[in-house]
Amino acid sequence: MGLRIANLTVQYNKSIAVDNITLTVKTGELLALLGPSGCGKTTLLKSVAGLIPQTSGSIFLKQAEISSWRPQKRNTALVFQNYALFPHLNVEENIAYGLRTRKLSSTLITKKIDQVVEIVRLKQYQHRQVHQLSGGQQQRVALARALVLEPDVLLFDEPLSNLDEKLRVSMRQEIRRIQKELQITSIYVTHDQEEALAIADRIAIMNNGRIEQIETPDNIYHYPTNTFVADFIGSANIFRAEVVKKDANYLEVALLGKRIGRKVSAKGIHSKATCLLRPEEISIVSQAGLPAKIVWVENLGNIKRYTVKLLTGGNVIVDILNSRNKAPYVLNQDIFIDFSADAVQLIDLN
Amino acid sequence: MLKKLISSVLLLILVAALTACTPSSAPDAGLDNSEGNTLWSSEHYDADKMKGLSLNLYGVTDKVRPILDIFEQDTGIRVEHLTMKNGEILQRLENEYEAGVSIADLWFTGGADTFINAAEKGLLTGYQTPAAEVLDADMKDPDGFWHGTSLTLVNWVVNTALIEEKGLKMPEEWNDLLQDGLKDEVSMSNPASSGTAYNVITSVLQTKGEDNGWIYLEELIEQVPFFTARGSDPKNLVVNGEAIVGINASNGDFEVEKEYEHIKIVYPSDGTGWWPQPVAIVKGTQKLDAAKVFVDWLISKRGMQVVAEKRYAAVARGDIEIPEGIVDIKNIELFPADFKAGAQNRESILAEWARRVDK
Amino acid sequence: MINRGITKSVSFFKIIYCLLAILILYFAFLPVLSVVFSSIFAQGRGISFQDIAHALKYLKNSLIVTIPVTFAATALGTVVAFTLQRLRFRGNQLLKLLALLPLINPPFVGSLAFIMLFGKRGLITNKLLGLTISPYGLAGIITMQVLSLTSLAYILVSSSIKRVDPSLEEAARNLGSSSGRILSTVTLPLMLPEISSTALLVFLASMADFGTPLIIGGNFQTLASDLYIQITGLYDIHMAAVSGLFLLLPCLLAFVVHRYYLHQKYYSSSNIVSENIEFKQMPRPLKAVLTIITMLFTGVVVLKYGFIVIGAFTKQWGYNYSFTLQHLTGALTADLRPFINSIRLALIVALVSAILGVFLAYILKRNQPTAAGIIDFMATLPAAVPGILFGIGYLVTFKHPFLGIGKWVFPDAKPLVLLGTSSIIYFVCIARYLNVGLKSGYALLAHLDPNMEKASYNLGENEVRTFFRVTLPLLKPAFYTTFLKNFSTTMTTLGAIIFLLIPSNKVAVQQIFQRITGSEIGVAAAMGVLLSATSLVLLGIFYLLFNYQEIIKKMRSRGSWD
Incomplete structure (x- = not known):
């Protein structure tokens, strides 16, 4: 089993961002979290990463309960909406950041970086400064930085929202290709239904901190269970x-x-x-x-x-x-x- | 609506700040006007013409303000003053002379040596005021470049609280400064930058003779932890308890003593240094006549009386009643003084001093 | 038609630019050049070996003070800024406010308070701890400067902390970094460019400070204070000029090195301003240490300023702490014109320097005229020159008629001499603080969408009208911050104007400086308090005026909630 979230609630001050959510992501599966802005999907994602503390409930990753673990111990890798690339480091250093934290030998780091830049097709940009890259290339660096750690779960926070239409389509295909190739359990947050339908094994529709329905793209399109889902998709x-x-x-x-x-x-x-x-x-x-x-x-x-x-x-x-x-x-x-x-x-x- | 209101408030503040004129400082009414005006005269005074005229004055102390206010009361001539250090005044006058601008008309208060220096550089206008006839010869320049108005006397500011606390002997004569308990507790300014300290050195050398004088000074140097930049620093150090005895210069007043209970002003019984506090007319002034009126007034009985009462100063004229709170110079042993010699040998004396300090 | 409009307005901007360029050349650059030349060629006497030895000795002293002060104040300022902006604890908001205190007070009075507290018979060192250590000398200067300059560093670093993108820290944490590693590999490196410019400003301020060594330096004097003594005590303008040159060189060096090597990259290019983002999961011991350091620092600051207030209202500071109003009445009944002059000076300088600075920034950035780099350099240069030297530059430059060049051209045009007029101090301050407006102008323009103006042209407006109707309102925030900053700086500035004042145009700071010299400590403290209170009230009024719309909005929305 990949990731299991049980009765998770996240509360900021008085408002409830995530309301008693239970869901499971199977190993190697890509689950898209789809919903309007402010529905709590990013909060859910970040609490899996441990970046936002949960109020109650539990999160299990590979059978272990990680709810109380510090974020740096969880082995989740988050791809940020704005990429969050370190501007003071170059491409290679950005990708190596997490490996260095894990105190790997430099030969191993080089090897892993070589592999991952191959996968995300960044070979010739390895020594560039981050600000010299285009949006799509920055996106690949962010992806490589996450992938290289071989995380137990890969978390995408609206990763393509800053790209233009054409690039978005090709990047989502690439993300899906890599994800399938490496069989990485993934949660993919987006507000774009087309993207969710195109990329996901299953889609969870979120609204007001709750999950309205979880289904395969086909089923969620043809067999929505309520008006919100029916109206939100298509x-x-x-x-x-x-x-x-x-x-x-x-x-x-x-x-x-x-x-x-x-x-x-x-x-x-x-x-x-x-x-x-x-x-x-x-x-x-x-x-x-x-x-x-x-x-x-x-x-x-x-x-x-x-x-x-x-x-x-x-x-x-x-x-x-x-x-x-x-x-x-x-x-x-x-x-x-x-x-x-x-x-x-x-x-x-x- | 609100925007308009607020911008008009801002405008108002601006206008108020920009146009704010002098809140006319009321002249002191303490000295009787009618009587005062009989005690001075000036052939250059023209009441109608000079009313509302304004003179600029450089000096080393803000304490001249009340004197200037009474002068305005007597003559209608306003005098603005700016307080600076001796050297700064000299520097400015040189600069202004070179630039051909006239800012200062008068120079009042400071060390005699700076005035002598300025006169030699041609920065002053000679004017023999008739009022100065009664002054002693060493209180005025023979060519009238400056006139002494009062005496500056070297004295000691003593922190009596600390003297008691440490069980020390209250210093009375110069040798008392050398007692063991005062090691690192005597404060003195640097003679290179302070007229007070320089005067002390020349006075000691003149009275004790070259050889004995330097022996004494060497021992004195041992007592001083550091030499302050400005002549007024030692007094502040003593008031704050950072030193016990400070070598100081004053007009003969006891103001520090009155202000601080733990402070006593001591005039050494075996003699002390002194110099006159001159007044001079700056060369290039556009208001020469009014400046002359100021000198006439200041050296007159009237002016001297005001100086005595407002500055608590031991004044240059002997025919003035000494007000309460001023030291009577007749009771003080004064070292003989040769300002000209002091001014001329300055560099060699300072070099010798520096050699002994660095030893 | 539109085309013709633009050409016409381009020439309008060109004319303004030329005018500004000439003014900057004269009032900002020429005086700096004059200092250099006058020290090399002054009064027919070249620079002798002794002069250099003397200057080098004091340069060494200056560096002994400045280098540790720069490191300590920058580091402490960074710690305080980080603690107050990024950590949550009780009293955080109050401390934020208190840490700003030293910015509104003239430094001289602070040194006195320091002596009263930590001197040989100081309240804390002697009365409380029974020590007799002399505060005079190196340690005293360093302590005082660190105290006041840490506040400066705190403010500068705070603004950069607010611009660090918090998602970068989240990313690092997600990639497995502990809090300590995040601090050392992400948070600090991202702030480094701003920390280095902060260090530069601290370095320059420390080098330029002549008041502190003068008051508590004892026999340890620095180049800046020696310069002051050379002029005021030793009447030696030549030696002063040589000292000035040696003071100027390291400042210029630091300025140039920073400008062309260190300042290359800024990471906070995005528009993110993240107020109150907590640095999460800070290890408890580290948080405790940081909080304690910050509290100690603000504690000492408050102690110092509280003690100034005590000094202003008690009979004899250090000896008799019975309450009195005599110092306050003394300060109030003394001639008030210096106070009014100070306010007027600060108002006009703040107004003009803010308008010109922001305007110049606009022209340089948007129109990219010829020699923009040179003009920017010349306009920024005075920031690197110690105030007292810049003042001397004015002295030697403008004692000649016709803006200084008349020495050769119009030797008799006396009415045009700037020296000795009451306007010279306005010029010197405006020239000195112009760069503040320039800098905030740049910062704002970097975030403004250039298409905004293009949209206006498209709607048929010419460049001038666009500037006034579109750009100017958008530039207002830069103008406001510059105004407030320059107002408070000018209220307490002395170095640049001390040699340029004339009898009818004295300022309050100089009066305080005189009182301290004359050991009227109570009155000096009272005047200091009065000056601070005045600046504070005026700054408050200006702040309200500049922000009243937001304040009203806030009050309204709060009202609707309750």
């Missing part, structure tokens, strides 16, 4: 649907003329239930659908996003693949929409 059409039938472990609702039945227990649901329908699950058809009118069109490149107004009332977002072989719909055009009942996800059940 775009969402959220409806309130009439409950038609409800048993101890069965729920059926009526949504836009369709019956949707699921085998779930829905204790919290009474007369209405919340449903999620992703915009790409809706199609525009020539007939035999729900009549609607297009009131707004956005071109997002690979898709066209239509906002349509149903004749029965209410707006729905519809995403259609933007293929050049397909004539686009235009503003104010009257259309019909349709969707499959299987595509509907019932949320906020408990």
Whole structure:
């Protein structure tokens, strides 16, 4: 087992930043902590590193409880948002910093540095001053400095947020490649859902110091359990649907003329239930659908996003693949929409 | 609104600070005006013209302020003063003379040797005030470059509390300074930088003769832990208890004694050094007549009386009643003094002194 | 159209720049040159072997004082700054305030308090501990200078501590470093550039200090105090000039070495200002040691200043501690004009030097005119020259008409001689403190987005209007800090102006200096207290004026909470 956090609470003054969180990161797994700013994700990360003291709860790393350990004893390696490279040291000295602290022999240090600069592709920059490097290169130095210690858990604190779009994409692929190659247990904090979806084995969505849901990227996208998660990841059409039938472990609702039945227990649901329908699950058809009118069109490149107004009332977002072989719909055009009942996800059940 | 208010307050402070004029220091009303004005006269005085005129004066002490205030009361001429060390005054006068600027009109108080020095360098204007006729010859320059106003007397400032505490003999004559208990407890200034100490040396050499004089001085050097830079330092050291006896110079006043209970001023019974405190007109002054009025007034009976009462000084004129709290020079043994010789041999005497100190 | 506007305003800045350059050349650079030349060629007498031997002897003394003082004050200042800014303990905020005390008081009175406390019959050494050790001499000078200069170092280092990025320390800790290793490999090395400039300023201040050796040096005098004695006691301007040259050389050397070798890199380039970031997990014994050192230091400072207040309100300092108001009334009934002069001098000098300094910084950094490096050097140079020497530079330069060069050109243009006018002390102080504004201007501009001005041009404003409407408001903080700093410095400055004062334009510090010489210790202490109180009140008023918007905001938000 990699890392286990049990009932962790962190309190600053009076406000609670991390609220009774329990989660497990398996060995070699990359868990993304995703959430809006101020949700407590960085605090959680730093308390794993021991840089922020926890109020209660425990942290286990490789079976050992490290909650009371000093940060320097924990063998966690943190990659900082602003890289936190030592400006008075050059690239090599920055990478060697943690090794020197561990009093390794200089031949061993040289060997390890040689390996790691190979991995992060910094070979020719080894003797540069930090301020002479570009943002992406600085990011690699920060990564190398952490990797070289062969940490039990690698902690990323929004590592790519200071880079531009293109670089961000290539760097995240590289981080993922290295992480998989070395099989390092990792926690990756980000507020960018695309990054989280792209890089993580599993994603934990955080809000207000709590974890809303932990799942694989696919599942968290298609099967969110509550409105917050549904809304936070991707775009969402959220409806309130009439409950038609409800048993101890069965729920059926009526949504836009369709019956949707699921085998779930829905204790919290009474007369209405919340449903999620992703915009790409809706199609525009020539007939035999729900009549609607297009009131707004956005071109997002690979898709066209239509906002349509149903004749029965209410707006729905519809995403259609933007293929050049397909004539686009235009503003104010009257259309019909349709969707499959299987595509509907019932949320906020408990 | 608030911004405006605050900026106007700031403006007000600025204006107040920039325009703040003299809070007119009220002249001392202690001396009766009407009587005082009969005791002086000056042929250069023109009350209408000189009213509101302002003179600049250099000196070595702030204590001249009350005298200057009474002068203003008597004549309407304001005198601003700036206090500096002897050497600084000399240096400044040279500088100003060279630059052709006239800042100071008058020079009042300081060591006679600096005045002699300045006169030789042509920095002073000769003026024989009629009032000076009654002065002794050694109290004035024959060419009128300076006139003595009062005497500066060498004396000892003694910390009586420490004398008692250590069971020492109260020093009375110069040899008493050599007693064992006063080792490292006698304070004296450096004769190279202080007129007081230099005067003591020349006086000792003149009265004891070259050979015996240097023998005495050598023993005295042994008693002094270090030589202070300024003539006023020994007094401060004694007041603070850092030394027991300080070789000092004063006007003949007992102010330190009055101010501090544990201090006594002692005039050595076997004689002491002295020099006059001169006044002089600076060369290049733009207000020569007013400066002459000041000298006339100062040397007059009126001026001398004011000096005696305000500075507690033993004044140059013999026809002044000695106020309470001033030493009567008739009771003091004075060493014979030859200021000119003292000024001329300065370098060789100081070299000899330095040789003995370094030994 | 916009183009034409910019060309016109560029020439406006060019004219201003030329004017400033000429003024700096005359008022900041020429006097320094004059000191050098007058000592080499003075009065037809060259520099003799004896002169050099004499100067070298005192140079040795100066260095014996200055080197340990520089190390001790810088180290102590760093310790105090680190302890107060980075560690949490009871009374932290109070100590922060108290450590600043020496900055608002003239140093002379402090030396007296020191004698009263630690002298041969001092309250602590003699009455309490039964010792009779003389405080006069080397040890006394070093102690006094360390006490007052540590405060200076504390302030300078504090500002750099606030700019250390705390995530670097977290990174080091995360990489496995203990607190001690973090301190020695990250925290201290990051502060090193600022510590080295602090050390330079401490070195210069110690070299320039003539008051302390004069009052408690005994027979141990330094170059600066010897210089003063040479002029005032020995009437030897030539020897003084030679001493001055030897005093100037190490100062210039330190200045140049620092400027061109040590000062190359600054690590705190980011905008991070981290107030009150605790240095966590400091080992208890180390924290205890640091806290005790800091408390001892502030304790001695408070003792010293408390004792000055006691001196001002008791009959006989050291002998009779019964309460009296006589010194205070003595100080108040004495001529008050020197006080008013001091305030006026400080106000105008602070105002002008802050405006010109910040403005010059703007021109040098943003417009990058020709010879910017040279002008910057000339404007900063006076900071390296001991005040008393800079004053002498003014004396020898401006005794000639027409800004000093008239000696050859207009020998008869007497009305233009600056010496002997009451304005000369304004010039000398402004020239001396201009660099403060320059420095804070640079610091601020480094953080200002240059696009701000470009945005204004884009909106159709010309350079001059942009400067007044966009840049100036943004530069205000630099102006304010310079104003406050220069105001308090000028209130207590003496060295630079002591030889330039004229009878009708005396200042308060000089009066205090005179009183101490005349052993009117009580009055001197009372005047010192009065001067400090005046500066403090005025600084408070200015601070409120400069920050009232934030203060009101703060009060409002606090009100809404309660």
